[in-house]
Amino acid sequence: MSDRRGGSAMRLKGLVRKEFLQIVRDPSSIAIAFLMPIFLLVLFGYGVSLDADHVPIALVAEAPSSDSVDFMASLQGSHSFAPRFMATMPEAEQALRLGEVKGIIRLRSDFSRQLRRPDGAPIQVIVDGVDANTARLVLGYVEGAWGSWLAGQAARRGQSLATPVAMESRIWFNSELKSRNYLVPGLVAIIMTLIGALLTALVMAREWERGTMEALMVTPASMTEVLLGKLIAYFVLGTGGMLLTVGLSVWLFEVPLRGSFWVLWVCSSLFLLAALGMGLTISTLARSQFVAGQIAIIATFLPAFLLSGFIFDIGSMPAVVQAITHVIVARYFVAIVQTLFLAGDVWSVILPNALALVVMAAIFLTITWKKSRKRLE
Amino acid sequence: MPDQLILEAEGLSKSFQAGGRQVAALDAVSLGIRAGVVTGLIGPDGAGKTTFMRLAAGLLVPAAGTITVLGLDATHESLAVQAALGYMPQRFGLYEDLTVQENLDLYADLQGVAPALRSARYAELMHMTGLAPFGRRLAGRLSGGMKQKLGLACTLVRAPRLLLLDEPTVGVDPVSRRELWAIIGRLVRSEGMSVLLSTAYLDEAERCTEVILLHEGRVLDQGPPDAMSARMAGRTWAVTAPGLRNRDLQAALAGQAGVVDALVQGEHVRLVTAAPGLPEAVSSHPGIVTRAVAPRFEDGFIDLLRRREGESRHATSMAGPEGMARSAADDAVIQVQGLKRRFGDFWAVDGVDFQIRRGEIFGLLGANGAGKTTTFRMLCGLLPPSAGQLRVAGLDLRHAASAARARIGYMSQKFSLYGNLSVAQNLDFFARAYGLSGRARLERLAWATSEFELGPYADQLSAELPLGYKQRLAMACALMHRPEIIFLDEPTSGVDPLARREFWQRINGLARQGVTVLVTTHFMEEAEYCDRLAIMAAGRILALAEPAAIKALARTAANPEPSLEDAFIRLVEDSAMAAAA
Secondary structure, three states: OHHHHHHHHHHHHHHHHHHHHHHHHOHHHHHHHHHHHHHHHHHHHHHOOOOOOOEEEEEEEOOOOHHHHHHHHHHHHOOOEEEEEEOOHHHHHHHHHOOOOOEEEEEOOOHHHHHOOOOOOOOEEEEOOOOHHHHHHHHHHHHHHHHHHHHHHHHHOOOOOOOOOOOOOOOOOOOOOOOHHHHHHHHHHHHHHHHHHHHHHHHHHHHHHOOHHHHHHOOOOOHHHHHHHHHHHHHHHHHHHHHHHHHHHHHHOOOOOOOOHHHHHHHHHHHHHHHHHHHHHHHHHOOOHHHHHHHHHHHHHHHHHHOOOOOOOHHHOOHHHHHHHHHOHHHHHHHHHHHHHHOOOOHHHHHHHHHHHHHHHHHHHHHHHHHOOOOOO | OOOOEEEEEEEEEEEEEEOOEEEEEEEEEEEEEEOOOEEEEEOOOOOOHHHHHHHHOOOOOOOEEEEEEOOEEOOOOHHHHHHHEEEEOOOOOOOOOOEHHHHHHHHHHHOOOOHHHHHHHHHHHHHHHOOHHHOOOEHHHOOHHHHHHHHHHHHOOOOOOEEEEEOOOOOOOHHHHHHHHHHHHHHHHHHOOEEEEEEOOHHHHHHOOEEEEEEOOEEEEEEOHHHHHHOOOOOEEEEEOOOOOHHHHHHHHOOOOOEEEEEEEOOEEEEEEOOOOOOHHHHOOOOOEEEEOOOOHHHHHHHHHHHHHOOOOOOOOOOOOOOOOOOOOOOEEEEEEEEEEEEOOEEEEEEEEEEEEOOOEEEEEOOOOOOHHHHHHHHOOOOOOOEEEEEEOOEEOOOOHHHHHOOEEEEOOOOOOOOOOEHHHHHHHHHHHOOOOHHHHHHHHHHHHHHOOOHHHOOOEHHHOOHHHHHHHHHHHHOOOOOOEEEEEOOOOOOOHHHHHHHHHHHHHHHHOOOEEEEEEOOHHHHOOOOEEEEEEOOEEEEEEOHHHHHHOOOOOOOOOOOHHHHHHHHHHHHHHHHHO
C-alpha cells in the first residue's frame, strides 16, 4: 500500500513539473497567464474610467459680463470639464454635431439682468445624448457647478441662499469617487477566470489534439492524478495572478485594501477552484483547442466581464438578467473583492458569497471528476 | 513459452457514429497473438488497426466480445493492463515543449521507475536509440525519425512485457524505419518482449514473425508472412515486351483472363496470375519476354482481396479523359533551375534542378522534411522561390503564376474536399471555380460522374465517403478543367492496394494521352510507378534517374537485387558521409 502511495506521489510530482515546464515554454500560456493580466491592469488602471474627466464642452456667453466670466471661470477650474469658449450658438451646435464637444452651456444676453431678479436666470444646457452615461454625468456636474457657484455668489454678497432643504452629502468607501478603485480589484476575478477556465480548458484540449492524452492514459497514472496535476499547477499560477493583481492595485494604483488580506486569499482560492472546475468541465466536452477556447470565452470570460458586477451594477440590470447572474460564479467573487478592498471585512457580505463559491466549486469539480474516465470515447 | 498467447480477442466488435450512421470499425474479430515474437497488424487506413490497439490498451469499450491481454480482461481490468504494457500511440505521445530528457523523466515518474534504477536504464535507452547527444533538445525540434525513437524510449522506460506500437513508421524516413526494426528485433531477442505493431506498409510484413491481415474490420488472414507468399509460388512474373512501353503493356495485360494483378515496376511489368503458369492471354502477346520472380507479401494480399471482392473492382476501363490538351511530345513542360527557398535561416530547398517532359510521370521521393512539399508549392505558384528559375507549361511562374495555375491540376494529400458538401456539390463547385459554365460544365460533370463511377454516391456527403472514393472524387475535381499537368501530393498513402492500383491505372491512362504527372511521395511502392525519380534529402536532389538505374546504384555482391529502399538508404548515408568528410 505504501508502495502504491509512494508511486502516486512520484507520478503527481512528475505531472506537476511537466505542467510548469510547459507553461514556461509555451508562448500562448505566458501570454494568457502573464501578459493579459498586465494588459488588463494597465488598461483598467489608466485607460478605462467611468468618471467624467475633462469632458470637452462648449461655452457660449451671448453678452459677456463680469457675472458670465465669473461663472465660466468656475467651470474652467473644475477638472470635470475642458471648456471651449465659442462666440455664437451655430458654432457650438456645429461642434456638438461633429462630436468635438459633448455639451453646450449657453448664457443668454440677459444673463446678468435676470440673475438679480427673484425668479433667477435660466441657463441652457444641451447635451450629446448618444453616450447616455456621459450625458447624465455632464448634466449632474453642470447642476452641481451651478449650485456651488450660486452659493459662492450669495456668500460674497453676505446673504445665504434661500433654499428650504440643504443637502449635506458624504461619500462612503470610495470618497474620491474614483471608478479605478472598484474596477481594479474586480480584475482579480477576470484574471483568475482567464487562467483557471480559459487556459486550463485550452491546455487540456491540446493534450487531446496532440495525442499526449492517449499516451498518458496508458500509464499507471490514474485519471484523478492527471486532473490533480493540472489542478495543482494552474492553482499555483492563478494564485500568482491574484497576488500580481492585488500587489499592483495596492502599490501602483493606490487602491485601498481595507479588509484582511488573508480573507481575500481564502476567498480567491475558493473562486480559483470553481474556475478550474469550469475549465476542466469544458475540457471534458471539447477536445479541440478551437472549440474549448470558444466555449471558455462565451461561458466563463464574457459573463465574468459583463454579468458579474465588475463593470455594470447588477442591481440596475433587468430582473431576468439579474436572475441569470446567479449562475455566474464571478459575481459572488466580485462582490467579495469589492467589499474587501473598499469597505473592509463585512462578514454579512463575505460569508454568503463565499458559501456560494464553495457550492459552485464543488459542483464543477464533481462534474469533472465524474465525467473523466480513462477512455477515449 | 513461445506458444503461449499473450493477447486473445474473441468476437470483438466496435462501431462508431459517423454522420448519423454506425460504421463498424471491427466486426467480430477473433485472434490470438503469441508471446515472444513480433506480430504485425497489417491493413490499409480504416481497416480497424488503431481501434484494435486502443481496445487492447483498455482505452475503448468493445460493443461485443472480449479482449484478454496478459491474462487480464482489458476492458474491466484496464488499470492493471495499462500498468503491464507499453503503448506508443500514432503521434508518439511526446510533449513537444519538453526536452528529450524531460520527456524521459516524466514517463519514468509515471511508470514508477525507482530513481536508483534510472541512470542505468536511460543510458541503455539512449545507446539503443542514438539520442544521447540530444538530451537537452526540445522534442518538437527533433526530426520525425528521432521523435519516433524518443516515443519508443519513453514507452520502454520500464521494460513492458507487451509492447503495442500503433503505426510507428508513418511519415518516417527509410533510414529511421530500418533502425526502428533493428531495435524491435533486439528487444524481442534479448528481453523476450512481445510486440504487436500496426502498419499500412505491406513491405513491412516480411519483417514480422507473424502477420494478421485486417481489412474493413475483419481478419482476412493470419500466419507467418512466408506462408502467405508461399501460396503465390509460381504465379509471379516480370514481363517486358521490347518496343512497347511498360505502361502500354501493363494496360494491355491488366484485366485479361487469368491475370490477378499487373503493375508497372520500374523496368518491367510485374504480373500475378490466378494459377501457377502463364495464362494464354499473356503468353500469346506478341514479343513478350517473361521471367519468373519471387512472390511478395503484397501479391498474396491482392489475391485474397480479389477473390473476396470477385471481379467487381477489377475490369474498370481506364480510357482516361478524352481530348486533353496536348502538343508535340518530348518538350520540357516543367523546367527548374537552381531553385532555392529559405525559411528564416533554414534552406528548405537548396538548389534543385530538373526538367520534366510532356507525358512523363515524375516522382519526388524523400522523407518528411526533405523539401518535397516546398518544391511542390513553388511549382504550383503558391510560394515564391528565394532564388532560381521556374517554368511551368512554358510560363515563368514569377510573372504568370495565375495563367500557369489554370493549366495545372492539383490533388493534395488531404484531398481538399468540402466535407459537408455532397459529392455532386463538390464536383459542381470545382467546375464553377475553374470557370466552366453552361454546356461545358454539364459535360464535364457527366464525364466525372461516369469516369470515376461516382453516380451511386452523388448525394452522399464527401466527409462520409470511404477513403478510396474520396480519392476518386478529389481526382475528378482536380481534372475538371482538363489540365495538361497534374500535381499529386502523396496521392495513395493509406489506401488499400486495390484502390491504389485503380488510381495508378487512371494516372497511366492520363500520361498515355500526354498529360504530365508530378508525384511527391515517401512511399517506395508509389515511386516504382514513375518514369523517372528524383530522390531528395535536406533540400537537395541526391539522384535523378529511372527507378531501375537508381536501384542499380545500391547493387553489391551481397545484394544483387536491391530494392528502391536499399538504394535510398545508400544514397542518404553516402551524402551524410560526404557532408561529414
